[in-house]
Amino acid sequence: MAERPEDLNLPNAVITRIIKEALPDGVNVSKEARRAISQAASVFVLYATSCANNFAMKAKRKTLNAGDVLAAMEEMEFERFLEPLREALEVYKKGQKGKKEVSEQKRKDKEKKLDTENDKSRDEEEEEEERMEEEPDAENEAEEEEVEN
Amino acid sequence: MKMSQNNSDKDSHASGNKNISLPISRVRLIMKSSPDVSSINQDALFLTTKATELFVQYLALSSFNNGSGKDTNTLSYSDLANAAEETETFHFLTDILPKKILARDYLKSLEQMQEEEADI
Numbered sequence: 001m002a003e004r005p006e007d008l009n010l011p012n013a014v015i016t017r018i019i020k021e022a023l024p025d026g027v028n029v030s031k032e033a034r035r036a037i038s039q040a041a042s043v044f045v046l047y048a049t050s051c052a053n054n055f056a057m058k059a060k061r062k063t064l065n066a067g068d069v070l071a072a073m074e075e076m077e078f079e080r081f082l083e084p085l086r087e088a089l090e091v092y093k094k095g096q097k098g099k100k101e102v103s104e105q106k107r108k109d110k111e112k113k114l115d116t117e118n119d120k121s122r123d124e125e126e127e128e129e130e131r132m133e134e135e136p137d138a139e140n141e142a143e144e145e146e147v148e149n
Numbered sequence: 150m151k152m153s154q155n156n157s158d159k160d161s162h163a164s165g166n167k168n169i170s171l172p173i174s175r176v177r178l179i180m181k182s183s184p185d186v187s188s189i190n191q192d193a194l195f196l197t198t199k200a201t202e203l204f205v206q207y208l209a210l211s212s213f214n215n216g217s218g219k220d221t222n223t224l225s226y227s228d229l230a231n232a233a234e235e236t237e238t239f240h241f242l243t244d245i246l247p248k249k250i251l252a253r254d255y256l257k258s259l260e261q262m263q264e265e266e267a268d269i
Contacts, residue, residue: 007175007178008178008179008182010171010172010175010176010179010201011171011172011175014170014171014172015171015205017170018170018171018202018205018206018209019205019206019209019224021206022205022206022207022209022210023209023210023213023224024222026222027213027218027222027223027224028222028223028224029209029223029224030223030224030225030226032225032226033212033224033225033226033228033229036226036229036230036245036246037205037208037209037229039245040204040205040208040229040233040242040245040246041201041204041205041208042179043241043242043245044200044201044204045176045179045180045197045201046179046180046182046183047241048197048200048201049179049180049183049186049197050183050185052193052197053183053185053186057185062187062188063187063188063189063190063193064180064186064188064189064190064193065190065192065193066190066192066193066196068193069193069196069197069200070196073200076238076241077237077238078200078203078204078207078238080207081200081203081204081207084199084203085196085199085200085203088168088169088195088196088199089192089195089196089199091168092168092192092195093192095168096191
């Protein structure tokens with residue numbers, strides 16, 4: 001959890017670097033403008049999170065996934081980000097997979113030495129489905145009202 | 150929570166991943182500050198971080214291109230406030246990027262409004 005309000009800011013040095021790289025060489029960005037962009041970026045994260053969360057909730061999922069974030073971009077009319085995001089995600093996943101395979105291989109080698117039995121099914125993720133319980137109070141109230149009328 | 154944060158930091162270092170420069174752990178903190186969010190998977194976290202970088206680039210560049218400082222090679226606050234007001238995709242920023250006006254001008258417009266009301 002965020003303990004101080006500064007925790008919700010993004011690091012200024014990184015934001016400044018990203019701005020510099022986006023603009024033509026030699027553009028002077030005022031301190032006030034840099035601060036404003038940094039705040040805008042935090043608000044963007046919150047806005048995107050809230051949009052993505054709506055999609056997850058509609059699908060009765062508790063965990064935000066990549067599809068939710070992409071759907072959020074579309075809803076926010078940042079379609080221009082979709083292509084670069086998909087490409088970046090693919091590269092990222094390849095990197096993750098490569099790492100996973102390497103460590104997986106190491107683990108297996110180790111286990112082979114120690115033990116010949118191996119359980120492959122442990123990687124499977126369990127998806128948990130939870131249904132929201134309907135509020136009984138609301139229903140009762142509605143019924144009562146009907147009776148009165 | 151702390152442990153998983155350390156993990157993701159290590160991850161981005163270990164892979165020499167130059168895909169993103171913003172810290173994933175910080176983005177996660179901001180996302181988690183939203184009360185309805187319970188959990189976020191790794192891909193969603195990565196995408197949001199990347200999207201935020203694209204957003205910073207896009208906001209800076211389009212504010213500069215449509216701004217008043219193109220000749221003097223400067224990007225100022227008013228260029229951003231203008232972008233928030235004039236570009237539809239940036240409308241959600243109008244609350245945190247209000248246009249600045251001089252107190253003198255504000256008083257003048259207040260007076261004008263009162264006169265108009267009086268006319269009616």
